[in-house]
Amino acid sequence: MTPTLMGRFQTRILLYIFLALPITACVSLYLDLLEIGRFWDPFVFITAMTVVGLVLDPVYMQIQRFRWDNDWPFAFQFFFTILEFGITVGLMNAGLLDALLVDRIETSTALFHFTLVFIPSFVALLAGVQIFLVHWRFKGGELGRL
Amino acid sequence: MKLELVIYPTDSNSSSNRHTINLEGSGPFTLGRTQSCDVVVPDQAVSRVHAEITIDGEDIVIKDAESANGTRLDGEEITRAVWPSGSIVTIGSYSIEATRKDGEASRTSVKIPPTGGAFPPPQFDSPTVDVGALKGSGLPVEEVDYLALGGGLGSFIWVDHLRVFGVPAANIRAIGVDPEPQAKYERLCLNSQIPRRERLRSNSISTPDNIWGFPGYASRETWVDLKNGKLGGLKYIFQVFGEPAIAESYTPRAGDVFESIEAEAKRIGWSDIWVAGRIVKIRKTTDGRFAVAYRVPAGHARSGPRNKILVGKHLHIAMGYPASRYLDDLQDFKREHPKSDRVINAYEQHDEIYDKLEKNGGIVLIRGRGIVASRILQRLWEARAKNKDIKVLHIMRSRIVEGRKFDLAQRHAEHDIEYQPFNWPKSCWGGSLRVLLEQADPARRAELMQMWGGTTTADRADWDAMITEGKKDGWYRPFFGEVEGIELKDGRIETKLESSQGFKEEVRLDADYIVDCTGLVADLEANPVLRDIISTYKLERNNISGRSPEQRLSGLKVTNDFEVEGMRNQSGRVYVSGVMALNGPYAAVDSFLGLQYAALRSVAGLAAQRAPTLKQLGPFRSASQWIKWCRNETP
Numbered sequence: 087m088t089p090t091l092m093g094r095f096q097t098r099i100l101l102y103i104f105l106a107l108p109i110t111a112c113v114s115l116y117l118d119l120l121e122i123g124r125f126w127d128p129f130v131f132i133t134a135m136t137v138v139g140l141v142l143d144p145v146y147m148q149i150q151r152f153r154w155d156n157d158w159p160f161a162f163q164f165f166f167t168i169l170e171f172g173i174t175v176g177l178m179n180a181g182l183l184d185a186l187l188v189d190r191i192e193t194s195t196a197l198f199h200f201t202l203v204f205i206p207s208f209v210a211l212l213a214g215v216q217i218f219l220v221h222w223r224f225k226g227g228e229l230g231r232l
Numbered sequence: 233m234k235l236e237l238v239i240y241p242t243d244s245n246s247s248s249n250r251h252t253i254n255l256e257g258s259g260p261f262t263l264g265r266t267q268s269c270d271v272v273v274p275d276q277a278v279s280r281v282h283a284e285i286t287i288d289g290e291d292i293v294i295k296d297a298e299s300a301n302g303t304r305l306d307g308e309e310i311t312r313a314v315w316p317s318g319s320i321v322t323i324g325s326y327s328i329e330a331t332r333k334d335g336e337a338s339r340t341s342v343k344i345p346p347t348g349g350a351f352p353p354p355q356f357d358s359p360t361v362d363v364g365a366l367k368g369s370g371l372p373v374e375e376v377d378y379l380a381l382g383g384g385l386g387s388f389i390w391v392d393h394l395r396v397f398g399v400p401a402a403n404i405r406a407i408g409v410d411p412e413p414q415a416k417y418e419r420l421c422l423n424s425q426i427p428r429r430e431r432l433r434s435n436s437i438s439t440p441d442n443i444w445g446f447p448g449y450a451s452r453e454t455w456v457d458l459k460n461g462k463l464g465g466l467k468y469i470f471q472v473f474g475e476p477a478i479a480e481s482y483t484p485r486a487g488d489v490f491e492s493i494e495a496e497a498k499r500i501g502w503s504d505i506w507v508a509g510r511i512v513k514i515r516k517t518t519d520g521r522f523a524v525a526y527r528v529p530a531g532h533a534r535s536g537p538r539n540k541i542l543v544g545k546h547l548h549i550a551m552g553y554p555a556s557r558y559l560d561d562l563q564d565f566k567r568e569h570p571k572s573d574r575v576i577n578a579y580e581q582h583d584e585i586y587d588k589l590e591k592n593g594g595i596v597l598i599r600g601r602g603i604v605a606s607r608i609l610q611r612l613w614e615a616r617a618k619n620k621d622i623k624v625l626h627i628m629r630s631r632i633v634e635g636r637k638f639d640l641a642q643r644h645a646e647h648d649i650e651y652q653p654f655n656w657p658k659s660c661w662g663g664s665l666r667v668l669l670e671q672a673d674p675a676r677r678a679e680l681m682q683m684w685g686g687t688t689t690a691d692r693a694d695w696d697a698m699i700t701e702g703k704k705d706g707w708y709r710p711f712f713g714e715v716e717g718i719e720l721k722d723g724r725i726e727t728k729l730e731s732s733q734g735f736k737e738e739v740r741l742d743a744d745y746i747v748d749c750t751g752l753v754a755d756l757e758a759n760p761v762l763r764d765i766i767s768t769y770k771l772e773r774n775n776i777s778g779r780s781p782e783q784r785l786s787g788l789k790v791t792n793d794f795e796v797e798g799m800r801n802q803s804g805r806v807y808v809s810g811v812m813a814l815n816g817p818y819a820a821v822d823s824f825l826g827l828q829y830a831a832l833r834s835v836a837g838l839a840a841q842r843a844p845t846l847k848q849l850g851p852f853r854s855a856s857q858w859i860k861w862c863r864n865e866t867p
C-alpha cells in the first residue's frame with residue numbers, strides 16, 4: 087500500500103463504518119450483552135481503537151518518509167494494527183475508558199471481538215475496496231474521483 | 233546497369249557523414265536495417281526490410297516494403313514511385329539520393345507523380361479537414377465516437393476502460409499493425425531475453441487485463457497452484473504481504489500476463505475493435521472531430537482498398553517507443569561497419585549470439601547498468617552452463633558507492649548498481665509522491681523525476697548471486713569510465729576506455745560482442761505521425777533536466793487527465809498514454825499500472841464531460857462489472 091495521510095484517515099473511517107460497526111453489533115448480540123445492558127461496550131472499545139489509529143496515522147506517515155518507496159507494506163499494516171489493539175486494551179485497563187463503559191471488557195473477549203473485525207478489514211484492504219472504488223488504489227486510499 | 237546511392241543522416245549532411253554505395257544490375261535491391269539487405273541503414277526507425285529499388289527501363293523505381301514508418305519521396309509518403317534524379321528519398325532519419333552511372337545518367341528524368349494517387353489526400357496538408365470533402369474524394373471513410381491509435385498495450389487498456397465504463401464495441405476502433413495488443417511488447421521482451429516463462433519487473437496489481445487490479449497476478453498464481461495441490465503456491469501471497477520489507481517483491485510471469493491479456497481481449501471484443509492499419513496522418517476536422525488517414529497492410533487488405541480514413545470524436549494516442557537507439561560511439565561504429573554483427577542492441581533480436589557463444593565461447597562486453605543489463609547477464613550466465621569459456625566485461629559510467637537520497641530516505645545500492653523494485657519509487661503510482669509530482673510546477677517536476685528515476689534494477693537474489701559468483705570466479709569484471717572509441721581489430725572489437733577507477737588511466741578491452749543495454753529512446757519526433765502533429769499544431773513539450781537536455785526526448789504536455797490541450801477541437805478531445813506523456817504530471821507513465829492510471833483519468837474525464845455512451849463507474853456498477861469480469865462475460 088502507498089497511503090497518503092488523508093487516505094489513511096478516510097479508509098480507516100470507511101472500514102469502521104462499513105465493517106467494524108456491523109460486525110461489532112453482531113458480536114454484541116452474540117455475547118448476549120443486550121440483556122445485561124452492556125450492548126454498547128464493544129462499540130466503545132472499537133471506536134476507541136479507531137481513534138488510537140487516527141492518532142497514530144501521522145506517526146506512520148513519518149515512518150513512511152524513511153522508506154525509499156514511501157510505501158506501507160501489508161506486513162506493517164498487520165503488525166501495527168495488532169499494536170493498536172494492544173494500546174487500546176492498555177488504555178482501557180488503565181481506566182481511561184471507564185467513563186464510557188458499563189464495565190471493562192475482558193482481554194480474551196476483546197481479542198475475540200478484535201479478530202472478527204480485523205480479518206475482514208485486512209482482507210478488504212488487500213482485495214475488497216478497489217472492487218467498488220476504482221480510483222481508490224491510485225489515490226493513496228482517499229475516496230472520490232482522481 | 234550501375235546505380236550510385238548517396239546516403240546520409242537527414243539532419244547532418246556533411247561530407248564525413250555521406251556514404252556512397254554502388255549497385256550493379258537491375259535489382260530489386262533491398263534497403264533496411266538487417267545485415268542481409270543490399271543497403272544497410274543503421275537506424276531503429278527503419279524497418280528490417282524497409283524499401284526496394286528496381287531499375288525499370290530508364291526509371292529508378294522506389295517501393296515501400298510495408299515499413300513501419302513509411303518511405304517518403306521529396307517529403308511525400310509513397311508506396312511505389314518513380315525516383316527522378318535529384319529527388320530525395322527519406323527513410324527513418326536518413327536521406328538517400330540516387331544517380332544512374334551508365335549511359336542513362338545524362339538524361340534528366342521528368343518528375344512523375346507517385347502512382348496510386350497521393351495519400352493522404354491533399355486536404356491533409358492544411359491543419360483542418362472537412363469530413364464532407366473527404367467523403368467526396370472517394371476514399372472509404374468510417375466514423376466512430378472513440379478512436380485509439382497504436383493498438384498496443386496503451387490502446388488496449390484505454391479501450392478496456394471504455395468498455396467497462398459502458399461504451400459498446402461498435403463505437404470504438406483501434407488502429408494498429410498487430411492483431412494482438414501485446415505483440416509489440418512481447419517482441420521487445422523476447423529480444424531483451426524475457427521469454428514467457430521468465431518473470432517481468434511488474435507489480436502483482438499491475439493488471440492490463442483488469443481495471444480493478446484485483447485479483448492480482450500473485451493471488452491468481454497461488455490459486456492455480458493450490459488447485460493443482462501445490463501448497464508452495466502460498467509463497468506468492470506471502471510475497472505480496474511482505475514485500476518489499478520482509479520478502480522479495482512479487483513479479484508475474486510474462487506468459488501469465490500475456491495469456492490474461494488474450495483472455496480480456498476476447499471478452500471485450502477486441503477483434504471487432506481492432507483495425508489493421510499503419511497510421512499516416514492525423515488532422516482536426518471542421519466539425520470538432522479528428523480524421524486519421526491510415527494504410528491497410530497488404531496482408532490484411534484482401535482485395536479492398538488500402539488507403540482509408542477513420543473519423544473519431546475522441547482520440548487516444550499510444551504509439552509506444554518510436555525507436556531503440558545505440559550509444560553515440562556504437563552508432564558511429566554501426567555506420568562505419570554496417571555489415572558487422574558484433575555490436576548489438578539488447579532490444580533487438582540477437583539470439584544467434586548466444587548460440588555462437590555456447591558453441592565457441594567468447595567475450596561479451598555489456599554497456600549500461602539497468603534492468604536489461606541484468607537480463608542479458610542472466611542469459612550469459614545460462615550460456616556459461618554450456619560453455620565455461622564465456623567471459624563478461626561490464627562498462628558503467630561511474631561507480632555508485634551509495635544510493636540516491638530523497639527527503640529522509642535513501643535508495644539501496646550494491647555492486648555499483650542502484651536497486652528499487654520498479655522503475656520508480658512505489659508511491660509514484662498512487663501515493664504521496666504521486667500527489668507531490670502532480671502539484672509541482674514543470675521545473676520542480678523535472679527535478680523530482682531526476683531524483684526518483686535513473687537507471688536501476690530489481691533486487692533479485694538470483695541476479696545478486698550471479699554477480700557475486702562471477703566476480704569471485706573471474707568471469708565477470710565491471711569497469712567504470714567514459715568510452716573514448718571502439719575499433720574493429722583482427723575480427724574483435726577493441727574498446728578504449730578512460731577509466732575513472734582510482735587513477736585516470738586508459739584501458740583497452742577486447743570483446744567478441746558488445747551489447748548495448750542503454751535502452752529505447754522516446755524521441756517522439758522519430759515517429760513521423762507525431763512529428764507532424766507536433767509541428768502542425770505547435771504542441772508544447774514537458775521540461776526535462778539531467779544528462780540529455782534535448783527537449784525532443786520529452787513527452788507531450790498534458791493535463792492531469794492526460795489530455796493534449798493543444799489538440800482540443802471544440803468538444804473533441806485527444807488523450808495520450810505511455811511514453812507520449814513522459815516527464816508530465818505522472819512519473820510512471822510507461823508501465824502497465826501507469827497505462828491503467830492514464831486510461832482511468834482520461835475515461836473518467838470524458839465521462840465527466842458526458843461523452844457519448846459513457847457513464848461514471850459508481851460503486852455498484854463497478855462491483856457488478858467486476859463480477860462480469862470474474863465470470864468472463866462481455867462488459
Ligand SMILES: Cc1cc2nc3c(=O)[nH]c(=O)nc-3n(C[C@H](O)[C@H](O)[C@H](O)COP(=O)(O)OP(=O)(O)OC[C@H]3O[C@@H](n4cnc5c(N)ncnc54)[C@H](O)[C@@H]3O)c2cc1C
Pocket residue numbers: 300381382383384385386387407408409410413416417420421424432433434435438509510511512550551552553752759761809810811822823824825827
Ligand atoms: C523490454 C520491456 C519490458 C517492460 N516490462 C514492463 C513490465 O514488466 N511491467 C510494466 O509495467 N511495464 C513494462 N514495460 C513498459 C511498458 O509497460 C510497455 O512498454 C508497454 O508496452 C507500453 O505500452 P504502449 O502502448 O505505450 O506501447 P506498445 O505496447 O509498444 O504499443 C504501441 C503500438 O503502436 C504501434 N504504432 C506505432 N506507430 C504506429 C503507426 N504509425 N501506425 C500504427 N501503429 C503504430 C506499434 O506498432 C505498437 O503496437 C516494459 C517495456 C519494455 C520495452
